[in-house]
Structure formats: C-alpha cells, structure tokens
Amino acid sequence: xxxxxxxxxPALAFAVLVGFFVVGLHRDPxxxxxxxxxxxxPAFSLESLGDPGxxxxxxxxxxxxxxxxxxxxxxxxxxxxxAAMLEIARENRxxxxxxxxxxxxxxxxxxxxxxxxxxxxxxxxxxxxxxxDWGVYGAPETFLIDAGGRVVRKRIGPMTPAIWxxxxxxxxPPRTAVP
Amino acid sequence: xxxxxxxxxxxxxxxxAVAVDSGQRFQDPAEQARYxxxxxxxxxxxxxxxxxxxxxxxxxxxxxxxxxSQIRAGHTxxxxxxxxxxxxxxxxxxxxxxxxRTWLLWSAPALFLAGGLVVVLVVVRRRARVAAxxxxxxxxxxxxx
Numbered sequence: 428x429x430x431x432x433x434x435x436x437p438a439l440a441f442a443v444l445v446g447f448f449v450v451g452l453h454r455d456p457x458x459x460x461x462x463x464x465x466x467x468x469p470a471f472s473l474e475s476l477g478d479p480g481x482x483x484x485x486x487x488x489x490x491x492x493x494x495x496x497x498x499x500x501x502x503x504x505x506x507x508x509x510a511a512m513l514e515i516a517r518e519n520r521x522x523x524x525x526x527x528x529x530x531x532x533x534x535x536x537x538x539x540x541x542x543x544x545x546x547x548x549x550x551x552x553x554x555x556x557x558x559x560d561w562g563v564y565g566a567p568e569t570f571l572i573d574a575g576g577r578v579v580r581k582r583i584g585p586m587t588p589a590i591w592x593x594x595x596x597x598x599x600p601p602r603t604a605v606p
Numbered sequence: 607x608x609x610x611x612x613x614x615x616x617x618x619x620x621x622x623a624v625a626v627d628s629g630q631r632f633q634d635p636a637e638q639a640r641y642x643x644x645x646x647x648x649x650x651x652x653x654x655x656x657x658x659x660x661x662x663x664x665x666x667x668x669x670x671x672x673x674x675s676q677i678r679a680g681h682t683x684x685x686x687x688x689x690x691x692x693x694x695x696x697x698x699x700x701x702x703x704x705x706x707r708t709w710l711l712w713s714a715p716a717l718f719l720a721g722g723l724v725v726v727l728v729v730v731r732r733r734a735r736v737a738a739x740x741x742x743x744x745x746x747x748x749x750x751x
Contacts, residue, residue: 459651459694459695459697460695461695462691462692462693462694462695463693529664529668554668555664555665555668558668559668559669559672559693560693561693562693562694562695564651564652564665564694565651565652565665
C-alpha cells in the first residue's frame, strides 16, 4: 500500500515541533542573555561594605581581568555558591569583587566573618543603583571582565566549580608559570 | 433590574491588581499618565509575565524609581526605553520590538491565517469538483467508517 505524500505533512510538522522541544529542553529559561556581553563594564564607585569612608569601584582593576559577584544575605543561591566562590578565590587567578545588593551592612559583614570572605573588596549597593546599571535581576550573578574592561561572561544563578572551569576559566589569560 | 444594578455596582468596585507603591507620583496628570504608561510597558524580569507596574518585587520598585527619576530629569520615552534595553535587553519590553529576529513572531498570525485560507480553498475546490462529477459521493462521505 502506498500512501499519498500529503500524509507525511503532519508527521513532518510533528518532527519540527519535537525539534523545538529538544532545543528548548536544553535551554535554561531562567537565563536572559545579557546585552552587556562584549560591551564596556559599567563604571561605578561605591562605599566599601567594611569601611564606609572607603570607595571601591570598577577603576580598581584597570588593565587586568576581574570578577564581579552580586550577592546578598537574603539570597539563598548566594549561600549555595559561597563555597565555590571561596575556591575560586583560593585559586588566586583573578580578583573577585563583591557587589552587596540591597542588603543590610551588619548582616552582610556577619555573613562574611562566618562563612569566609572570597572578595578582595565588596561594594555596598543598598539601593540597587549600580545593580540596575549592570542589568542585575536575580542574585547571585557573576560577571567576568577582561583586561580591556569588557564584560566577557555572565552567569545568572549559583556558580559551581564545573561552570567556572567550563565557562569562565578558559577566558582568563594563561596561568603564569610557577618556578 | 435590581440585580443588574447590583452587579454593575460590584463591577465598579473592583480594580485591577497594582503594586503597593505604584500610585500617584506626579502632580501633573499628564506626567502621571506618562509614568503609568511607561511602567506598564516595562517587564519585571524576576516575575516575567508582570509589568513593573503590577509587581511587588524589589527590582520592580527599583525600576519604577528609575523611571520616575528619569521623567523628572526630562528624559524622553525613547531615552528611557533605551536605558532599560541597554541594561536588560529587549526582554524588558512587554511588547517585543519589530527587528529581524522577531519578524517571524510578528508575522505568525498573518501566516497562520494565510495557511488556513489555503486549506479552506483546497478543500472547497476539491469538494466542488467531486460534487460536479458525482453528487452522490458527497452524501456518502460522512457515513464512511
């Protein structure tokens, strides 16, 4: 029995639909591509979390790559990724600056003294102005900025050693040979 | 009649859901209307399907504050939209812009309508042809197992 060709049309339409689903399954709907990738990192200068008289900001890292990690004590994912952040800091390949987002200074300082501090400095952004400039919408978020001051990678959600090794570490300049 | 009046009165009592602090911000009604239109056009990225006018999320409050201060600073609508899309991408707009990437999306209703018309046309023509050659065939068709 030979079926007319038009019977194949629904089957083809179904195959296309399945194709969309397969692609969709492997995508994280929680991730909205950042328009910041490839662009100059938004400049900022904020009070340091630990010392209100001290200003910290994007200018602190001119000419070398750095990481900006957005966190807060109310953020469950931040607690989840904290161990990974400490590990990345221990690697000592790239300085991590914290952006403490819409948080309480005392709580944030207690968090760092209890859980450990992976940051070379922490900018305090209680009103979220700098977070808006960076397009932050859900902590934790982690940005990698290259030596030229451009945002080259962004992770929305908790960082893990595997994601760091796969998406971030290869973008860093080669490790200098240890004598 | 009384029931209808009651229903109408109840319907007038309801309001659409709005965020707690998205009320009056400007003295000038024209500016207030502009503010309300803008926050209705911007998406709350944490809650996805809500505009920043409807959302109680902290981020939505921050973005409302941003819109308010930019209106006060004399920025145009285009400048405010640009500010938002430069930071959050086109997704921050409740209505997707017409760009090459969204042509298929925007033309989808027309394409579906055209596809439906083609199917209708083909079916009508075929049935007309069958009816012309063998009128009895049309009556038999629905009973076929």
